[in-house]
Amino acid sequence: MSSQKINRRNFIGGSLLSVASLAFFKGNLALASDLKPLDLKPADVLENGQKAVPALVNYCTDPDGAAKTCPMRKSDKSKHGQTCANCSFYTPKGTYKGQEVGDCVLAMAQKKKVYASAWCGTWAKKA
CATH class of the missing domain: 4.10.490 (High-Potential Iron-Sulfur Protein; Chain A)
Structure with a gap:
């Protein structure tokens, strides 16, 4: 067992830091998963693939x-x-x-x- 004492203030501070870090990284992973490949469709091609007038x-x-x-x-x-x-x-x-x-x-x-x-x-x- 460790001879270091953990007081309530350090425990709560460390817990909050861990939760905030987890939320930050989870949010960045969600943003990264939303990235799409480069859309090389020309301006005269509509989203549904039809030719625009x-x-x-x-x-x-x-x-x-x-x-x-x-x-x-x-x-x-x-x-x-x-x-x-x-x-x-x-x-x-x-x-x-x-x-x-x-x-x-x-x-x-x-x-x-x-x-x-x-x-x-x-x-x-x-x-």
């Missing part, structure tokens, strides 16, 4: 395509050659189905990836 998200997956695939560009020929890859809001992050994708800081693409070859109405030349 480009006019609704102001985003074109084929900027040099016909006006019906990119209605907001139908009358402006000067926008050809503008893509997310050369936009100041775009940061490359990887590939999705063989195409380069990246992050866009604009609200319509938050938590989504955009194709490097895509275009939107807020394109700004990369400095």
Whole structure:
């Protein structure tokens, strides 16, 4: 047996410290278990996997395509050659189905990836 005496104050203090530590670590483990893998779905793909209407998200997956695939560009020929890859809001992050994708800081693409070859109405030349 130990010759050290444990008084009530030390016992209660140690117990409270143990309980607080346990709660802290349990909370961190719960947060870590909620982490999900990186979502590489582009902005034109909805949560249910359906394709979004480009006019609704102001985003074109084929900027040099016909006006019906990119209605907001139908009358402006000067926008050809503008893509997310050369936009100041775009940061490359990887590939999705063989195409380069990246992050866009604009609200319509938050938590989504955009194709490097895509275009939107807020394109700004990369400095």
